[in-house]
Amino acid sequence: MTTRGRRAVIVGAATSDYPRLPEMTEHAVHGQAADRALADAGLTLADVDGFASTGFFPMYAIGVAEYLGLHPTYYDETHAGGASFEVLAEHAAYAIEAGAVDVVLITYGSVQLSQMGRRLGTGGGGGAAAFAPGPAIYDALWGNTLVGNYALAARRHMHQFGTTAEQLAAVAVTMREHAHSNPQAQERDPITVEDVLSSRLVADPLHKLDCCVISDGGGACVMTTAERAADLDVTPIYVLGAAHATTHAMNLSSMPDLTVSPAAQCGPLAFRRAGIGPADVDVAQLYDSFTITVVLTVEDLGFCAKGDGGAFVDHGGLGLGGRLPTNTDGGGLSACHPGMRGMFLIVEAVRQLRGEGGVTQVPDAKIAVAHGTGGMLSTGATLVLGTEAP
Amino acid sequence: MTERWFPDEMPDPAVNAETIGWWQEAAAHRLVVQRCGDCRRTRHPPGPICPACRSTVAQWAEVPGTGVVFTYTVVRQAFIGCLADRIPYVVVAVELDGAGGARMVSNLVDIDPADVSIGMPVAVVWEDMGPELAIPRFRPAPTAETAEAGTKGAQR
Numbered sequence: 437m438t439t440r441g442r443r444a445v446i447v448g449a450a451t452s453d454y455p456r457l458p459e460m461t462e463h464a465v466h467g468q469a470a471d472r473a474l475a476d477a478g479l480t481l482a483d484v485d486g487f488a489s490t491g492f493f494p495m496y497a498i499g500v501a502e503y504l505g506l507h508p509t510y511y512d513e514t515h516a517g518g519a520s521f522e523v524l525a526e527h528a529a530y531a532i533e534a535g536a537v538d539v540v541l542i543t544y545g546s547v548q549l550s551q552m553g554r555r556l557g558t559g560g561g562g563g564a565a566a567f568a569p570g571p572a573i574y575d576a577l578w579g580n581t582l583v584g585n586y587a588l589a590a591r592r593h594m595h596q597f598g599t600t601a602e603q604l605a606a607v608a609v610t611m612r613e614h615a616h617s618n619p620q621a622q623e624r625d626p627i628t629v630e631d632v633l634s635s636r637l638v639a640d641p642l643h644k645l646d647c648c649v650i651s652d653g654g655g656a657c658v659m660t661t662a663e664r665a666a667d668l669d670v671t672p673i674y675v676l677g678a679a680h681a682t683t684h685a686m687n688l689s690s691m692p693d694l695t696v697s698p699a700a701q702c703g704p705l706a707f708r709r710a711g712i713g714p715a716d717v718d719v720a721q722l723y724d725s726f727t728i729t730v731v732l733t734v735e736d737l738g739f740c741a742k743g744d745g746g747a748f749v750d751h752g753g754l755g756l757g758g759r760l761p762t763n764t765d766g767g768g769l770s771a772c773h774p775g776m777r778g779m780f781l782i783v784e785a786v787r788q789l790r791g792e793g794g795v796t797q798v799p800d801a802k803i804a805v806a807h808g809t810g811g812m813l814s815t816g817a818t819l820v821l822g823t824e825a826p
Numbered sequence: 827m828t829e830r831w832f833p834d835e836m837p838d839p840a841v842n843a844e845t846i847g848w849w850q851e852a853a854a855h856r857l858v859v860q861r862c863g864d865c866r867r868t869r870h871p872p873g874p875i876c877p878a879c880r881s882t883v884a885q886w887a888e889v890p891g892t893g894v895v896f897t898y899t900v901v902r903q904a905f906i907g908c909l910a911d912r913i914p915y916v917v918v919a920v921e922l923d924g925a926g927g928a929r930m931v932s933n934l935v936d937i938d939p940a941d942v943s944i945g946m947p948v949a950v951v952w953e954d955m956g957p958e959l960a961i962p963r964f965r966p967a968p969t970a971e972t973a974e975a976g977t978k979g980a981q982r
Contacts, residue, residue, distance in 0.1 A: 566837045573839045574871035575931045577961070579832060579901060579909050580917045587899035588919055595897070595944045639917075640900040640939070687871055689919055689929045694897055 443662040443825055444529035445672035448477025449786035451779075454653025454772045455622035458550040462491070463503045465545030465654040469779075470504060473656035478668045479539065484658075486510035486531065486540035488524040490776070500543060510537035517810020518723050519680065521778035522817035526678035528659045538660060545654035546774035552650070572686045575812075583647060583726070585688050585812040587639035590728035592694040594641065596743065599731065601641055603746035605632035607727040608645050608769050610754045615766025617795035622649045623770045646727040648768035648777075655779035657786065662825065671790045673821050676803070677710025679703075680817035688812055695743075697729075698816030699736035699807060706805075706818035707738070711826055714738040718801040719788045720760050721781035723809040724767040733807055734760065737818065756796060764788060764796040778808035782819065789823050831915075831935060831953055831963060835908035838959060844872050851886055853960050855952045859925045861887035868926035891950035892967055893922040896929050900939040914939050920948055920964055936965040 450472035452465045460468070466489065474480055487508040489497040497513035510531055516523050521544055528540040567573045575585070593599045609629055615621035627645060635644040665672035681701035684690040707713055714737060722733045731745035739760050740748040747753075754762035763769075765784045768777045785804040787793050793801075806819040841849055848871075851858045859868045862876040863883030875882055898918040904910040916934040921927065934942060935951065949967035952960045 567840045570840075570842055570844065571871035571873060573845075577839050578917055578931055578933045578963070579836070579906060579912070579915060580899075580931060581901055581903075581905045583903070583905070584899045584901050584917050588897045588917070591899060591944065592897040636902070637900070638903045640898075640902070642899075687931070689870060689931045694919070 441663070442533045442535060444532040444659055444675045445662050445665050446525075446657050446659050446675070446782070446786055446821070447665045447668055447670045447672055448473040448475075448479065448656075448658030449783040450476050450656055451620075451783050452545065452654040454620055454774070455649065455651035456549060457547055457652035460547060460652070462545045462547050463500060465547060465652070466500050466543040466656070467504060469545060469654045469656035470541055470543045473658050474541065477658040477670055479658060481506060483539050484508065484541045486528065486537035488512040488528060488540060488542045489544065490515045490520045490524065506541070510540065516680065516682070516808070516815040516817060518725060518776050518778050519808030519810040519815040519817035520776055521782060522678070522806055522808040522819050523680045525657065525659065525675065525782060525819055526680060526817065529675040529678060532659060532661055538664065540659045541656065542659070542779070543654065543656040544776065544779035546776070547652045548775045549650050549652045571690075574689060575687050580688075581639060582812070583642055584639040586726040586728055587642045588688050589694045589732065589813055590641050590726070593728060593731065596695055597746065599746035601633055602629050603750045604641070604646055604727040604731065605629040606750045607724065607730045607754065608632050610749070610752060610758075611724060611763050611767040611769040613755060614764050614796050615770035618766045618771055621766040621771040622651050642726055642728070648725050648773035649770065651772040651774045653772045653774045655783045657779070657782050671823065673786050673789050673823065674825055675819060676712065676822045676826055677706045677708070677820040678818060679705035679709060680815065681705075682815045684812075685814055686812055691813060695732065697732045697736050697809060697813045699733050699809065699818065702816045702818045703737035703807065706820050710820040712803060712820065717760065717803050717805050719764060719785070719798040719804045720762045721764075721785045721804065721806045722762050723777060723781065723807060724763055724769045725773070725809065727769070729809050729813070730754070730762070732813070733809060736816075737805065737807060756798065761798045764793055764798065776810070778817070781806035781808060785819070785821050789821060831933065832912060833908050836906070838955065844874050847886055848872050849959065851888070852962060853958050855960060856888050857891045857950050857962055858886040858888050859922065859928050860884045868928050870922070870925065870928040870930055889922050889924040893920040893948055893964075895919075895934070895942065895944050895946050895948060896921040897944060898934065898942050900942070916942055918942070918948070918964060933963040934965065935963050
């Protein structure tokens with residue numbers, strides 16, 4: 437991303453164990469992922485001078501750094517929901533290329549699944565937390581849910597463009613096909629479009645199988661300069677371009693167009709910075725919180741025209757040998773979704789570009805896109821990664 | 827709506843300096859949006875600064891309380907525990923008449939969820955929660971009854 441000598445590259449990437457970790461704490465997941473990513477790079481914590489992570493309370497990354505025993509001179513905990521880790525990697529690339537830091541470790545960990553309902557005391561509150569003051573109540577007060585927000589977007593997309601429930605279901609079917617080849621995946625049994633449509637409706641038009649799984653898990657990656665990577669026994673993965681964007685926070689009523697996600701801004705920007713276009717992409721890792729998320733993202737990143745996403749993902753469009761092989765690990769819909777899946781997108785993109793994709797390896801993959809989506813379609817962040825320096 | 831739409835356990839709205847005026851209007855059954863005091867654009871939810879011109883001057887502009895369904899969902903799984911007995915319920919984004927394109931998320935009541943469609947006309951109906959709080963929801967329009975409910979605020 438710069439013409440100067442310090443090209444940012446990813447030299448280590450790994451997931452933690454997943455999808456069920458009842459014996460692990462959130463910090464332990466970070467630690468396991470960090471150890472694996474550093475080992476993957478042939479580095480140790482002693483080599484790390486920068487650290488990034490994010491979670492659901494302030495000074496989160498600082499706490500994880502302490503747990504890991506790090507005293508970094510660069511840290512970042514930018515929170516963009518599911519898009520956070522693409523943003524953190526972009527920031528790290530800038531900092532590395534600016535000479536502010538040499539080796540950045542980025543970690544993610546969650547035990548969301550195992551922590552559900554686990555609470556000391558009497559609980560209480562009727563399951564409803566008090567609302568915070570401010571504009572967020574203008575959606576929440578009427579009982580809208582996270583799924584409900586994505587359902588509002590899905591319904592609007594169907595209305596405007598004729599997208600069908602079958603086309604949305606096709607996304608889930610393809611992700612499950614990929615998960616079938618991933619021994620760690622939370623759900624591996626093949627499913628059909630009919631299975632998706634006959635699963636119960638959570639929030640019309642989204643069925644249970646249109647929604648991601650809820651998991652424990654995490655991941656980590658290690659970034660440094662291409663020069664430093666030359667001394668390591670790894671295939672460096674170049675950050676060719678990156679960008680992020682936001683259009684609103686938690687209020688769908690404030691989203692300018694419910695069928696256009698922030699990917700429409702940051703996707704083209706990331707491609708321009710990378711000097712390539714969507715047609716050059718061999719494999720994609722796209723945030724799949726819900727099936728509609730993927731349909732919006734393939735349109736907004738420019739893989740097809742706005743409104744054509746349903747047809748694009750249908751008939752195996754996202755499968756191996758399809759128009760755009762996507763989420764080769766099975767994605768959040770089937771493999772693992774611990775709350776903020778963005779790190780998994782980076783790890784799987786790196787594996788594909790290294791040729792370590794196993795059964796779902798896309799042959800000769802040279803350019804990958806990892807795109808995170810967070811909040812209520814609120815944030816987007818695109819990383820364009822490649823095997824060769826531009 | 828003769829009984830409460832949501833159970834008593836559903837938290838009341840928290841307010842701050844930006845939103846309390848909206849709720850005071852709502853308590854009097856006036857549905858309002860913010861109108862910029864300088865460029866006259868309307869916006870919702872309320873905020874301190876006009877996103878278009880950065881003005882901090884704004885007024886509450888009453889709208890007719892009618893509109894059309896911009897999009898909707900039927901919530902069938904209650905992630906908010908106290909709503910477990912209330913599902914299924916309809917959440918709508920209403921494009922409000924007279925609000926310059928501003929949309930408002932609310933509930934659509936008095937309708938079979940299977941009968942909801944995008945573009946259908948709706949009108950506000952108020953649920954009085956107490957002397958200081960009324961919550962606007964919407965029902966299909968027009969009927970004589972809803973027309974009365976929708977214009978009640980304007981007559982006050």
